[in-house]
């Protein structure tokens with residue numbers, strides 16, 4: 001049994017292994033996509049880019065982790081080989097050419113360059129392959145799918161949307177995960193698959209976040225800046241934690257991370273930082289790997305799980321945001337308790353093989369997660385029947401999306417977006433509060449593929465919760481159903 005066989009049971013690992021993907025570009029989106037595809041177990045890839053610059057930006061994390069080996073495509077290919085030793089990756093330090101697309105089932109253009117996109121679109125059409133064209137800014141992204149083996153659409157109107165704009169961190173992370181998900185559907189279809197129809201757009205600087213009107217995507221030289229004095233807490237360094245940590249570290253956030261678990265073989269398909277660390281503690285290993293991205297990354301590992309005792313200790317500390325990346329309700333309850341007592345924003349994630357949820361508790365804006373979820377019932381149920389820990393393997397994409405969404409939604413509390421980075425009119429842009437407090441990713445639902453909802457509030461006034469929950473009295477929220 002090979003370690004990358006640990007995938008969703010419905011996926012044919014043989015189909016994944018026999019597929020070949022052409023990846024054009026070596027910027028942030030490309031770095032994320034390459035890492036995801038290695039974890040997913042894609043058999044082979046060609047990686048094409050003539051960008052020979054040393055990766056300055058921490059968003060190009062794979063290239064940075066490899067050190068200063070040039071060109072970038074070679075560094076990235078080396079790292080893919082570490083993550084998945086079975087994958088065959090051929091790097092071409094070159095401009096796009098029709099030759100590189102031979103035999104590829106999917107072609108992905110990961111650049112923001114419209115001329116580049118024009119060429120990859122042309123080659124995809126000629127070879128009748130699925131084209132995924134994605135681009136990003138620090139606060140937005142656009143992913144366009146065009147399957148030339150089925151139907152021919154016109155060129156994407158968003159081809160030039162982010163021309164000459166630097167790609168962002170969490171936006172590139174999400175765009176790449178959407179691409180990886182569509183690549184999986186092409187490489188090994190399952191019955192419930194619904195492919196991405198045409199386009200999906202995201203913009204943090206709109207309250208609706210997803211499906212903003214194309215014209216609402218922000219251009220210009222934006223930058224996500226994290227305040228220097230802010231520190232965050234990440235609890236759990238597993239599937240979701242890996243990506244919360246990666247995205248927060250890239251933003252330049254100072255992090256305390258708690259996890260008492262050790263790395264197991266079955267983790268490696270999605271917890272991509274741990275390729276060389278079986279048997280080691282996750283928090284310590286994550287801190288070590290993230291340090292490889294840049295000297296300024298500040299991650300303090302605590303090799304222990306969350307308990308009442310740990311919460312007591314944490315109460316003496318102050319965090320700008322808390323990220324709950326755990327796999328059980330007891331831990332969620334403890335984290336929620338800490339966040340309510342200290343009025344700290346909480347970001348809680350959960351995934352299956354196809355779907356991901358992010359639920360937020362913002363003091364003063366929403367009820368706490370215990371009020372919304374009722375943790376005690378779930379804890380009882382978990383002890384008796386079911387635990388996330390017992391789930392069969394899950395896969396990289398939903399974890400990557402939820403982890404990156406956590407970083408995105410926390411930006412309001414840990415920093416700000418600044419405009420005019422390259423000129424002298426540097427000004428702060430307000431990040432609007434989202435419309436809801438639960439964010440969904442549904443891989444097989446074109447309507448709900450990305451969605452935010454206002455969680456229905458359940459009236460608990462008759463129940464014991466009223467007297468027990470700490471967030472009552474802090475929020476004047478009516479619980480009428």
Ligand SMILES: [Zn+2]
Pocket residue numbers: 367368369370371372469470471472
């Ligand atoms: Zn509450």
